[in-house]
Amino acid sequence: QVQLLESGGGLAQAGGSLRLSCAASGRTGIDYAMGWFRQAPGKEREFVATISRRSLRTYYADSVKGRFTISRDNAKNTVYLQMTSLKPEDTAVYYCAARPTYESSRSYEYDYWGQGTQVTVSS
Numbered sequence: 001q002v003q004l005l006e007s008g009g010g011l012a013q014a015g016g017s018l019r020l021s022c023a024a025s026g027r028t029g030i031d032y033a034m035g036w037f038r039q040a041p042g043k044e045r046e047f048v049a050t051i052s053r054r055s056l057r058t059y060y061a062d063s064v065k066g067r068f069t070i071s072r073d074n075a076k077n078t079v080y081l082q083m084t085s086l087k088p089e090d091t092a093v094y095y096c097a098a099r100p101t102y103e104s105s106r107s108y109e110y111d112y113w114g115q116g117t118q119v120t121v122s123s
Helices: none
Strands: 002-007 010-013 018-026 032-039 046-051 058-060 068-073 078-083 092-100 117-122
Touching (some): 002 092, 018 032, 032 068, 032 078, 046 068, 046 078, 078 092
Parallel strands (some): 010 117
Antiparallel strands (some): 002 018, 018 078, 032 046, 032 092, 068 078, 092 117
């Protein structure tokens, strides 16, 4: 079992930056690939970024490529999402997720989810 807790959300202006953190507890660390997803009001949850267990591979949604960076510190059981050049359309609840074995952009392949953290970007 893995428990995930996101933090770092809040209000930012367009063009600004935020860094989200996701702290994992329980059976954690290198056993799991991690992902970030987001859900805006009235929309389906969408993939943002994913990272492999040893940080060798990262993948991003086209909408955030070049602006967001996913990283992890297995010693701290924490995954990060550095968000820069924020846009109003980045406004959403951001969720981190964990799955055994390989990274994935498919939300249904993830076994564990955090409660989410709100990110609001004003224009």
